[in-house]
Amino acid sequence: MISNRSEKLFQRAIKVIPGGVNSPVRFFPPYPFFVSSGFGSKIVTADHETYLDYCMGYGSLIFGHSYLPLIESVKTQLDNGTLFCIPSEKEIYLAELMAKIIPCAEKVRLVNTGAEATMTAIRLSRAFTRRKKIIKFNGGYHGAYDYVLVKAGSGAASIPSSEGSFPQISEETLIVQYNDFGELEQTIEKEAENISCLIMEPVLANYGLLIPEKNYLTEIRKITKKYGIVLIFDEVITGFRLSLGGCSEFFGITPDIATFSKSFGSGFPIAALCGKREIMDQLSPSGNVYQASTYAGNPISVTAATTAVESLLKNKNKVYPTIARLCDTLVLGIKDRVKNFADYYTINSIGSLFQLFFTKEKVSSPLDILKSDYKLFESLFWDLLKKNIFIPPSMYETCFISYAHSDEDIEKTIECYSDSLNQHIK
Ligand SMILES: Cc1ncc(COP(=O)(O)O)c(C=O)c1O
Secondary structure, eight states, X not given: OOOHHHHHHHHXXXXXXXXXXXXXXXXXXXXXXXXXXXXXXXXXXXXXXXXXXXXXXXXXXXXXXXXXXXXXXXXXXHTTOSOOSSOOHHHHHHHHHHHHHSTTOSEEEEXXXXXXXXXXXXXXXXXXXXXXEEEEETTOOOOSSGGGOBSOOXXXXXXXXXXXXXXXXXXXXXXXXXXXXXXXXXXXXXXGGGEEEEEEOSSBOSSSOBOOOTTHHHHHHHHHHHTTOEEEEEOTTTBTTTXXXXXXXXXXXXXXXXXXXXXXXTTSSOEEEEEOHHHHTTXXXXXXXXXXXXXXXXXXXXXXXXXXXXXXXHTHXXXXXXXXXXXXXXXXXXXXXXXXXXXXXXXXXXXXXXEEESOSXXXXXXXXXXXXXXXXXXXXXXXXXXXXXXXXXXXXXXXXXXXXXXXXXXXXXXXXXHHIIIIIOO
């Protein structure tokens, strides 16, 4: 359990770091535990406790912690320079790899974070369509900047919009409910001539885990095409995780632009936006849409992403079926052993992602998640932590299984969830 050392570290942290953490979702009351290392499916805390990790860098670590081929390749690069701000062949190779794998990737630009990727994708869409407004989904999270911090998920789920945001900018953001095509259709038909893009997480994984209804994405592709609205798939979580080619490949739908980070860098800070040539070529210096960054395409992150993508490509027939099987086993195992309590919870899962909600009703939109009992979720979180299992500390997040998780890990997790649900959560 969280002990004195974490408490002491938090007291030190809070004096010099706002809220004691460098990203809000990392905090949970009264104070989070502090981590010292991670290997495979496990992390070791500052108090020398070992936890089985289902947060996995919020989905980034598809191979688990400290994946050896990645570490080795980065070590080699460290001896050959860490930043040039001069083009290198490695960047071309990585872009070529992505162009082979990602259905919409005619051109690729590398950036550092998911927020930078989605922000640039939106700017490109505005320039391309000469329209101002954007559509985003209630509960969708695309980064911490003004026009997407409206009804956002993840850590922002508890605030309607961020204080300090420029209201005139967020007013250009139209919000619709996920999995409600009728509402989206009405919104588009009302003012299509003002809407530049629709940005979405095809599988919405920042407000719990929401899975698209049958044909929903197909209908979205059709209507955006009909009205000349740029369709942006934000695949920061799902890219290279749901399948090698992300949601586009998984559901067979090609957006105009797609954004990637997390599993793409598998633990290193890198992101990318890819898209159709005519849209992407508007980027400076070939066009007049400005986007720039000192650390973009830095050799350390490029090396890490190249190794991650090559490893996924080489092992795709093992990695994706294995992590999906482990996830299915976990979900079915819990359902099998928690029958008495069965009418009180729902588990959503897809590929290697899962989340449990304390409502017996189907959970397919953020409105359904609001019916889930948050207090029970907190009890579950603490009870699992006592059993040395770490899941993200919020019902609005998603749990992730990595290729480093073993059958034994899953069996232990089924036991712990079942025990918590059967014994303690009443
Ligand atoms: C779907 C999605 N898009 C964008 C972002 C923003 O990425 P970053 O935190 O790297 O800015 C996140 C972060 O969690 C995300 O989940």
